[in-house]
Amino acid sequence: MSRIPTVAIVGRPNVGKSTLFNRLVGKKLALVDDRPGVTRDRREGDAHLIGLDFRVIDTAGYEDHDAQTLPGRMRIQTEAAIGQADVALFLFDARAGIVPLDEEIGRWLRSSTTPVILAANKAEGRAGEQGILESLSLGFGDPVQLSAEHGEGMGDLFEALLPHIEKALAAIPEEDEDDRPDAPLKLAIVGRPNAGKSTLINRMLGEDRMITGPEAGITRDSIAVDWLWHDPKGEPRPVRLIDTAGMRKRAKVQDKLEKMSVADALHAVDFAEVVVLLLDATLGLEAQDLRIADKVLEEGRALVIALNKWDVAENASSLFNGVKRALEDGLSQVKGVTVMTVSAATGKGIDQLIQAAFDTREAWSKRVGTGEMNRWFERAIEANPPPAPGGKRIKMRYVTQVKTRPPSFVVFGTRVDQLPASYERYLVNSMRKELGFGAVPVRMTFRAPKNPFDNKE
Ligand SMILES: Nc1nc2c(ncn2[C@@H]2O[C@H](COP(=O)(O)OP(=O)(O)OP(=O)(O)O)[C@@H](O)[C@H]2O)c(=O)[nH]1
Ligand SMILES: Nc1nc2c(ncn2[C@@H]2O[C@H](COP(=O)(O)OP(=O)(O)OP(=O)(O)O)[C@@H](O)[C@H]2O)c(=O)[nH]1
Numbered sequence: 001m002s003r004i005p006t007v008a009i010v011g012r013p014n015v016g017k018s019t020l021f022n023r024l025v026g027k028k029l030a031l032v033d034d035r036p037g038v039t040r041d042r043r044e045g046d047a048h049l050i051g052l053d054f055r056v057i058d059t060a061g062y063e064d065h066d067a068q069t070l071p072g073r074m075r076i077q078t079e080a081a082i083g084q085a086d087v088a089l090f091l092f093d094a095r096a097g098i099v100p101l102d103e104e105i106g107r108w109l110r111s112s113t114t115p116v117i118l119a120a121n122k123a124e125g126r127a128g129e130q131g132i133l134e135s136l137s138l139g140f141g142d143p144v145q146l147s148a149e150h151g152e153g154m155g156d157l158f159e160a161l162l163p164h165i166e167k168a169l170a171a172i173p174e175e176d177e178d179d180r181p182d183a184p185l186k187l188a189i190v191g192r193p194n195a196g197k198s199t200l201i202n203r204m205l206g207e208d209r210m211i212t213g214p215e216a217g218i219t220r221d222s223i224a225v226d227w228l229w230h231d232p233k234g235e236p237r238p239v240r241l242i243d244t245a246g247m248r249k250r251a252k253v254q255d256k257l258e259k260m261s262v263a264d265a266l267h268a269v270d271f272a273e274v275v276v277l278l279l280d281a282t283l284g285l286e287a288q289d290l291r292i293a294d295k296v297l298e299e300g301r302a303l304v305i306a307l308n309k310w311d312v313a314e315n316a317s318s319l320f321n322g323v324k325r326a327l328e329d330g331l332s333q334v335k336g337v338t339v340m341t342v343s344a345a346t347g348k349g350i351d352q353l354i355q356a357a358f359d360t361r362e363a364w365s366k367r368v369g370t371g372e373m374n375r376w377f378e379r380a381i382e383a384n385p386p387p388a389p390g391g392k393r394i395k396m397r398y399v400t401q402v403k404t405r406p407p408s409f410v411v412f413g414t415r416v417d418q419l420p421a422s423y424e425r426y427l428v429n430s431m432r433k434e435l436g437f438g439a440v441p442v443r444m445t446f447r448a449p450k451n452p453f454d455n456k457e
Contacts (some may be wrong), residue, residue: 003063006055006170007161008081009092010109012074012101016121016348020091021058022048022147050158051408051445055164057081063299075108082114086168087161090140094120094128098135106138117160118143124150149379155447158410162402169403184226184238185355188269190292191278196308200278201241201342204354237358242271269295273364274302274357281307281319281341283328293327293337297441300406301349301363303355304338311343336432364440365404373435374398377411380430389418408443417445 025045047056119138124147146153342349
């Protein structure tokens with residue numbers, strides 16, 4: 001399980017912690033942990049804020065406690081939550097102002113080593129101005145002003161969290177098994193029926209099969225098979241093949257081939273780092289293949305396309321070029337995806353395909369240093385300055401990588417909300433080319449700092 005940066009929302013009852021939690025976790029609320037041992041007083045979820053992903057802990061639900069036991073109960077919960085967190089988000093109600101319980105929580109937080117961000121909730125309109133002034137006495141500096149209910153101030157919250165999350169991320173890689181280059185490559189092979197998936201998988205596993213059979217903990221329908229691939233230098237490289245054979249069989253039975261194939265692909269994608277989309281080269285690329293390719297990239301996974309049955313492909317080069325062209329004409333994010341040729345039947349090209357999958361994962365996991373990134377940014381902007389809608393130039397200030405796997409970036413600037421999509425594409429493509437991301441999906445979000453009324457997600 002990879003560790004991700006964790007933010008604990010703390011504060012007295014009714015300040016809006018749950019409302020903020022729900023806003024940050026959004027649609028994924030259904031996935032909120034309901035683990036035994038985690039009491040009702042604390043819930044956790046995967047938060048997403050403008051390209052930042054983190055875990056959020058909410059210390060909610062004190063309604064049941066009577067006034068006398070409340071502070072004690074809260075203190076235990078708050079300490080447990082901040083003990084697990086990289087940063088505490090200390091929420092108060094700007095409309096109600098600072099009350100003794102806020103001061104008490106402030107004292108607990110000051111005595112802990114977890115960094116604290118003070119946030120004034122319910123700050124929409126002007127009703128919170130007095131409370132915000134009062135909060136300076138807590139000693140945590142100017143609060144971030146929010147309205148969890150109306151989604152205001154999320155940009156400022158992002159900026160306040162960013163340095164803490166970056167710091168936590170920087171500390172994590174050593175511990176994060178998935179991030180290590182020698183971690184097994186999680187590979188899924190998807191494609192239309194008859195493309196040759198089973199043949200390819202059997203050929204890959206061959207003699208090198210290490211562990212076979214279903215592995216606990218994947219899902220009922222997917223199994224993982226671990227094996228060792230030997231790279232061209234003879235080095236063993238572990239691969240975990242995510243197989244969704246069960247789903248494929250069911251698809252056949254139900255005779256819903258088209259529909260299930262896409263569902264099948266998506267299912268496997270959940271567990272994979274790199275997805276190989278296998279095509280029958282003699283049939284070429286069809287709309288459904290493009291749809292799968294697009295979904296894989298949309299899910300943020302790395303994609304490699306493999307043209308199978310190359311042994312019987314006639315007019316090989318025109319076929320290859322045809323597929324390349326069809327990809328270019330397809331959706332913009334599919335452009336530049338690596339295309340390999342293989343024969344599952346003879347084994348030709350399989351080593352190159354697996355090598356390409358490893359290379360693609362490397363690009364997908366890559367973190368670019370701030371210096372290198374901003375040098376690229378300046379060059380890209382100089383070579384092709386942003387437009388000036390209405391005579392006012394859009395100013396680009398800086399860029400930061402908020403995440404890897406897939407690489408995700410936030411670009412800060414003025415009036416970036418007016419950037420044409422074509423310019424955004426220019427930046428993404430330039431970044432892919434010049435910073436070595438190849439065709440892995442690169443996510444780029446544009447932000448105008450200090451604009452509290454954007455990001456009404
Ligand atoms: N005006 C305003 N009301 C808000 C805002 N955020 C939350 N509220 C309201 O404040 C009340 C309390 O919100 P909750 O999210 O339940 O507060 P909580 O801190 O989780 O409370 P406990 O679960 O008791 O700890 C609810 O009625 C919300 O609708 C806001 O930004 N503005
Ligand atoms: N000539 C040739 N035939 C192949 C190759 N790979 C697979 N085939 C044949 O293509 C057919 C389909 O292969 P499978 O491996 O069953 O395809 P699949 O994608 O697993 O099919 P489903 O289980 O229906 O999803 C079989 O008859 C294979 O022998 C290849 O590289 N060359």
